[in-house]
Amino acid sequence: MTDPVLEVRGLTKRFGALVVSDAIDLSLNPGEIHALIGPNGAGKTTLIAQVCGMLAPDAGRIRLKGQDVTALPARARARRGLARTFQISALAMEDTVLQNAMLGALGAAATPWRLFRPVLQDAALRATAEAALSRVGLLDKAAVRTAELSHGERRQLEVAVALTLKPAAFVMDEPMAGLGAEGGQKMTALLDQLRHEAPILLVEHDMDAVFALADRISVLVYGRVIASGPPDAIRADAAVREAYLGDAA
Amino acid sequence: MSREGYVNAALIAGLIGVPLWAHVAGEPFTITLATRAVIFALAAVGLNLALGLGGLVSLGHAVFFGIGGYAMGILAFHAQTYTPMFPDWLNIEGTKSMPVIWLVAVVSSALAALVIGLLSLRTSGVYFIMITLAFGQMFYYFAISWRAYGGEDGMSIYLRNSFPGLNTLDPIQFYGLCFVLLCAALWLTARIARAPFGLLLNAARQVPHRVETVGLDGQRAKLVAFVISGAITGLAGALFADLNRFVSPTMFSWHMSGEIMIFVILGGVARLFGPVAGAVLFVAMEHVLGDLWDHWHILLGLLLLGVVLFARGGVIGLLAGKARTHD
Known part of the structure; x- marks a missing residue:
């Protein structure tokens, strides 16, 4: 078995008396999409913030490619x-x-301290950027001001920026948010391919997308992972149905 | 060439043409006014780097302007009185050489900007404005109480400092010197804006959390911008003191900080030539309206209000339209 790219062990975060992350264990294996779902206020965003280093946990470890x-x-x-x-x-x-x-x-490239050479004339940087734009289908909009993009295109650009990092793992916070049916399908198709470049930890409310994409799903309720497993098992899980999926599943 | 390019070229042409005409026509006072405008523009080009590109609303840039001024004042004072500086532990002589004075002005204001920036950048928004203002006031009161260098009265330098090969007392020659330095600063900021560093700084202003998530240090970029910004404004301070052959604590006062900011806002925040347009307009108003009416600042206030409410791009914005994202 291969080692997980990203591993979270016993992650705990409290805001006063409120436990927003309660001894969370989570892993992300090569080539997979691991979806994280849960009702509003379950602590998904707080968990993401800790995984990405925006917020320090009170306890627990996070490993990336085996490094703490x-x-x-x-x-x-x-x-x-x-x-x-x-x-x-x-x-x-x-x-x-x-x-x-x-x-x-x-x-x-980690070369931000160059004070003089025009950045847009840097062929290597430009190639990386254009490859990422072309990957999400935005290359023809390269010269457009970002403010003039549609909402869906901005979501695609978000993914493109992440792609330029040539990452080991993606953490995506609701990439489908606010997308219509068509935009959602496009994004789903894109993420489906991306998993082969780097695994994706996907926080998403769009259940169609989650069940279409995820290799594994973890369900977060009140800061705890109440279930984790393949989509079929999650769909069948009684506790999950009660806590979250309700009649929708 | 873009419309903004034409507006910029027209400004440069005016800054070359008008003083030359005044020189030929024997109007030295007009040259002095132009020199004043160019020096103010240089100070504002410095602020524009922090304010326009970095989004750092500094109400303390008079600190660097004043440091530049006092660097000139102190060095020239010791040179004209033939007294050593720091006689107890370091026997350094003063100097009347502009290049040396400029170097001291730039280095000392950059150092001050580094310290002030390190402390101030821990805050943002209105707290940043307040802490930079507080630093400004500290320097102001320190200068007032610094008896050795004139205290509240400031000090006069009898002879303008020298530059190799030039007669700096000739108004047009001193003007030319200031103008070349302004052009150099404009060139520098234009290069910075297009460099990787400019891209980083620009993004750090707009979306700081994005910058962090691509592995870059936005705060450090802002600090570097603040230091370069302070150094440019410091150089302007040294020139301003040389223009007046006088330095006083008013160079440190918050009015001065406010005026530098007015140049930037009036001309157009983050526009390359915004500070130039703003400073020229300010000096023109100060001269024309100031002659007619003692309370001309009321009109300046109205104009500023109009710019902030209706013309965010300032003079450059009005003449050249919306900022283009450069390529």
Whole structure:
């Protein structure tokens, strides 16, 4: 069996008396999409924040490619190959699509302190950025100001920026959020391919997408993982149906 | 060439043409006004790097302007009185050489910007404004109480400092020197804006959390920008002191910080030539309206209000339209 790319053990976070992450165990294996679902307030976003290094856990360990990264800030985790996308697009709206992708490429190349050479003339960075844009189908919009993109295109650009990092693992916070039926299908198809480049820890509310994509699903309720397993098992799990899926499943 | 390119070229042409005309026509006062505008523009080009690109609303840039001014004042004072600096432990002579003075001004204001930036960048928004303002006031009151260098009265330097090969007392020659430095600073900031560092700084202003998640350090980028910004404004301070042959604590006052910010906002925040347009307009208003009416600042206030409410791109925005994302 291969080692997990990303591993979370006993992760615990309290806000006062409220336990938002309760001894969470989670792993992400090569080539898989591991979906994390749960009702609003279950602690998904808090968990993501800890995994990515935006928030320090009270207890527990996080390993990336076998290395303990629990004490590292978000920046250092990104450099070690953890690429996250945001629920609410975090893009430089005044810049072009290409410039946003270039920022990711710049991060991956770790050469941001060049003060003089025009960045858009850097062939290597540009190739990385354009490859990522082409992958999500945005290459023809490279020169467009990001503020002029549609919502769906911004979601795609989020993924493209993550791609420029050539990551070891993706952490995606609701990539389908706000997408219509067509946009959702496009994104689903994209993520389906991406798992072969790097496994995806996917937080998502769109159940159609989750059950279509996920190799494994973990269900988070009140900060605890109440069930974890392949989609069929989760669909059949009585506790999950009661806590979350309800009649929808 | 884009419309903004034409507007910028027109500004440069005006800054070359008007002083040359004044030189030929024998109007030295006009040259002095132009020199004042160019020096203010240089100070504002410095601020624009922090404010426009980095989003750092510094209300303390008078610190660097003042440090530049006092660097000139102190060095020239010791040179003209033939007294050593720090006589007890380091016997350094003063100097009347502009290049040396500029170097001291740039290095000391960059160091001050590093310290102030390290402390201030722990905050953001209105707290950043307040902490930079507080630093400004600290320097202001320190200068007032610094008796050795004139205290509240400031100090006069009898002769303008020298530059190899030039007669700096000739208004047009001193103007040319200031103009070349302004162009150099504009060139520098234009290069920075297009470099990887500019891309990083630009993104750090707009989406700081994004910058972190691609593995880059946005805070450090802002600090570097703040240091370069302070150094440029410091150089302007040294020139301003040389123009007036006088330094006083008012160079450190928060009015000065406010004026530098007004140049930037009036001309157009984050536009390369915004600070130039703003400073030229300010000096023109100060001269024309100031002659007519003592309370001309009221009109300046109204104009500023109009710009903030209706023309966010400032003068450059009005003339050249919306900012283009450069390629």
